[in-house]
Amino acid sequence: MTTLEATRSTGGATVTVEGLRVQYGVRTVLEDVHLHLSPGERVAVVGESGGGKTTLLRVLAGLTGVTGGRAEVTQQHAAARVRVMFQEDRLLPWLSALDNAALGLPPHERPHAEAALANVGLADRAAAFPHQLSGGQRQRVALARALAHRPALLLLDEPFGALDAMTRAGMHALLNTLLDETGATTLLVTHDLDEALKLADRVLLLRAGRVAVDVRVPGERPRRRMLLEPLRERLEAQLHGAGPE
């Protein structure tokens, strides 16, 4: 088994969201959201702060209940494996990088964690504890942990928000390679339009709890930045409420 085979998911999940409504008390955070993700599709969700991005991700993770409508994550008509990666690495300080990557896996699946750690370039730091690793390395362990579970749906909530620009660029390249290999359906919440355009095939813009824009990113990956400039400018304007929808 090669390391990439070990972390390859069994294909991507299908996500179906219909008429989704989420309220916290009297406050409506998501309203009449419709969304369909095909297996292997990569979608970025952008939008103003408080627009409901994280809430949508949490609904798909099963962490937040819905008030109305439905949200389903399936694979071949069964519930699909879902993993979430957050802005904070959420590593346990008393566990080694490998033990963190293997957290929650049954013992016979531990080789998947070893393979995932190798895939993020940290095979030689398997015995290191989180405090002995840089911020970028810790996020790579967090990514390895998510991938070791071979998720059919990978949910990323501002996963690189706390990293410096250089480290973030390295993570983008790594994530693109690993996602190509795993085939997982991916939903990325980000504030960074460049990150969205680099990693996703489709960008959703949430405004006031609704999908205001749902646009396909043109061209094949890796995409030339210059070709994306018109879409970037359009999304930038829409993000700040200035552009037409």
Ligand SMILES: Nc1ncnc2c1ncn2[C@@H]1O[C@H](COP(=O)(O)OP(=O)(O)OP(=O)(O)O)[C@@H](O)[C@H]1O
């Ligand atoms: N558990 C909760 N109880 C009450 N209100 C909440 C809860 N979680 C989120 N909210 C509110 O719901 C709204 C949407 O929050 P959410 O985190 O989904 O937005 P977001 O688009 O991800 O924002 P940001 O970009 O700032 O992270 C916000 O106004 C937030 O204060």
